[in-house]
Structure formats: structure tokens, C-alpha cells
Amino acid sequence: MFRRLILVLALGMAACSPSEPTPQFHAVDTPRLLSEWGQVGISGETLRLGEGVVAYDLNTPLFTDYALKLRTIWMPEGMQAGYREHETLDFPVGTVITKTFYYPLAEQAGAVMRGDGHALIDAEGDLDLSRVRLIETRILVHREDGWAALPYRWNEDQSEAVLHRYGDIVPLTLVGTDGEAQDFNYVMPDVNQCASCHAPDSNTRIISPIGPKPRHLNRDFAYPGGPMNQLDYLTEVGFLTGAPAPADTPRNADWTDLNATLEDRARAYLDANCSHCHSPVGPADTSGLDLEPGIAHGPALGICKLPIAAGSGTGDRRHDIVPGQPDESILLFRLDNIEPDQMMPEVGRSTIHTEGVALIRAWIESLPGDCD
Structure with a gap:
């Protein structure tokens, strides 16, 4: 009161x-x-x-x-x-x-x-x-x-x-x-x-x-x-x-919050920067990549998924995300890039987000498994 x-x-x-x-x-x-x-x-x-x-x-x-x-x-x-x-x-x-x-x-x-x-x-x-x-x-x-x-x-x-x-x-x-x-x-x-x-x-x-x-x-x-x-x-x-109590409401992590898990921080970052295009109905739906926060680990999230139509945006890499190998992952290549035909997102930035790239790199390094 x-x-x-x-x-x-x-x-x-x-x-x-x-x-x-x-x-x-x-x-x-x-x-x-x-x-x-x-x-x-x-x-x-x-x-x-x-x-x-x-x-x-x-x-x-x-x-x-x-x-x-x-x-x-x-x-x-x-x-x-x-x-x-x-x-x-x-x-x-x-x-x-x-x-x-x-x-x-x-x-x-x-x-x-x-x-x-x-x-x-x-x-x-x-x-x-x-x-x-x-x-x-x-x-x-x-x-x-x-x-x-x-x-x-x-x-x-x-x-x-x-x-x-x-x-x-x-x-x-x-x-x-x-x-x-x-x-x-x-x-x-x-x-x-x-x-x-x-x-x-x-x-x-x-x-x-x-x-x-x-x-x-x-x-x-x-x-x-x-x-x-x-x-x-x-x-x-x-x-x-009509809003429920905050405890009963979905909540994304703050990507800079070191008290949150690496998984939650990385998924929140990908959600904010990518999921408005990379969803089942988004402008990038033909990519087959879904970066919304609730998507389970697997090909839809990009893990061991072959690119569909990325062209030069693949950087000669074979999969969107290769567990444990960020430098072999198309996702990181495109985030760490400012070439118009290779960068992601395609519009909205002219510089590389160094800290964001480091976060996604650490997340990919932490993923178990391989694509063999």
C-alpha cells in the first residue's frame, strides 16, 4: 500500500x-x-x-x-x-x-x-x-x-x-x-x-x-x-x-548477469538479436533455424544442422553449430562479421558486438557432442 x-x-x-x-x-x-x-x-x-x-x-x-x-x-x-x-x-x-x-x-x-x-x-x-x-x-x-x-x-x-x-x-x-x-x-x-x-x-x-x-x-x-x-x-x-504475478510470468536472463547460467544468457542473447527472424514464421523461416528461447537442443536450434541457403554466409563451414567448436560454426562466423553478404543480423549494425560474440563462443564451446 x-x-x-x-x-x-x-x-x-x-x-x-x-x-x-x-x-x-x-x-x-x-x-x-x-x-x-x-x-x-x-x-x-x-x-x-x-x-x-x-x-x-x-x-x-x-x-x-x-x-x-x-x-x-x-x-x-x-x-x-x-x-x-x-x-x-x-x-x-x-x-x-x-x-x-x-x-x-x-x-x-x-x-x-x-x-x-x-x-x-x-x-x-x-x-x-x-x-x-x-x-x-x-x-x-x-x-x-x-x-x-x-x-x-x-x-x-x-x-x-x-x-x-x-x-x-x-x-x-x-x-x-x-x-x-x-x-x-x-x-x-x-x-x-x-x-x-x-x-x-x-x-x-x-x-x-x-x-x-x-x-x-x-x-x-x-x-x-x-x-x-x-x-x-x-x-x-x-x-x-490480465498480467499474472511476475513469478508466474516467463523471464529471459540478462545476458550480462554472471549469476545466470551460460545457457540462459546465450539463449536470451540469441532470442533478442535473432529470433524475430529465425522462427517458424519469421522472415528467415526458409533457413530452418529457430532461435526462440523454448527450442530444445537439436537441428532446429542449429546444432549439427546443414545450411539451406546461406551462400557465402557459411564461411565454408558445414554446420550452423558444431558442439565444442565455435570456429567451425556458421552461427558464430556470421555474428563475428560485418560483410554485407555474410553478417547476421543483416541490418541494424555496422560493428561487431565483441562481448556478444564472446558469449556465444563460450556457449558453443560448452555444448556436448559432435557432428560426426
């Missing part, structure tokens, strides 16, 4: 703030400026959430060139999402989901630092712009005729983001924890590329969110009233109905 009181008070205080943006649902028109959506906005040197907008995070996020991501959900008053155990929450028409990509600033002028995947926001959902560089904000909006995916690029003075239907390329210098700098091109997807990734069913090709599934959301988050399970919080603020 005390936690709920704190939550209500915090939400009430936030609602009184004059500097908060006012969220809008644009049912037909598509604004040129991100600020017209009112989901996030600039106040001085702070990126603030709109009134009633809820930030969230994922247990294991998709890797995007070491960018950090601020994720938000908003629905018009009185609307709720329905709980679905193994699928994305059933969001109503009017829902707006955003994902803002940004990097911590490096000491080197004009350079940015590698992020660890989790947002640098405070308990109010604010982001200190003196510490970061904003790159883009992607919007998914649920309209009467379905979901629409819209990319917005932040300008140089970090005051506004502008719609870029055709994507863009942002040259960046990325500094690692060891101080080593790497120049690369951050590729901002166009509308069609956004749609291709967010159409997880190749039969319908219907666009939908990917991340807000119970197994990804079932974790604590630092809200204004204190840490709270995200599914419980969404229920408390009226955004979600």
Missing part, C-alpha cells in the same frame, strides 16, 4: 510539471518534427518524458552498435494493453512506442563511448544531454490500419529530431573502455527497413512491436516511486490488464 501511495504521488507531481511535453496520437498525418508527438521533449539540457509516458527496459536488448536506448510506451487515457504470455502485449489503437538511440560522450572531442545497452536515465525518466549525444528516435504508432514505423534523426544542436523516411548515415568515432577509437558509419534505417524488421510473421507481413513481450519486460525498473517490476507498474498505471 505504501509503495502504491508513493507511485500515485510521484505520478501526480509529474503531471503538474509545466515543462513536460503533452503526448499526441496522430491517427492519420505524420508530423515532420518529433516534438509534435509529445512523447519526449527538450527542456534546457534535459530530455524529458511526456506527461504519462512510461519508460521501460528489456532484460536482454538487441545490439545496435553499442548505442544506448531509451524506450517508452504511451496510450491515450482509458486504453489498456492485453497480456499475452509468449507474444508482444496486445496494444490498442492509439498506442505510441518510442526508442531513442544515444551514446555517452567521450573525452575526445566529437567522439562517443560504447554503451552497455541500458539507459542512462534518472528515476524521473530524464536524460542529461550534457553527458550524451542523441542520434535518432524511432516511433511505432498503432493506427486503425495497423502499426506504422517512423524514424526521426536528431539535429546537431540536439534541440529537435526530424523525420527521415529514407534513413541516413551518421559518421561516428566510437571509444571503447580501453580507450581505443573506432570510426564507423551508424546506419539509420529507412521506413522500409524498419518495417522489414518489425514484420515477424512472413505470412502476414504485418508490422508490430518486437521488444515488449512479457519475457523481456519481466524485470525491475527504477521508477519515481522506487524500483518496481515493469509488468506490475504497467498494471498499476492502467496500461496493462
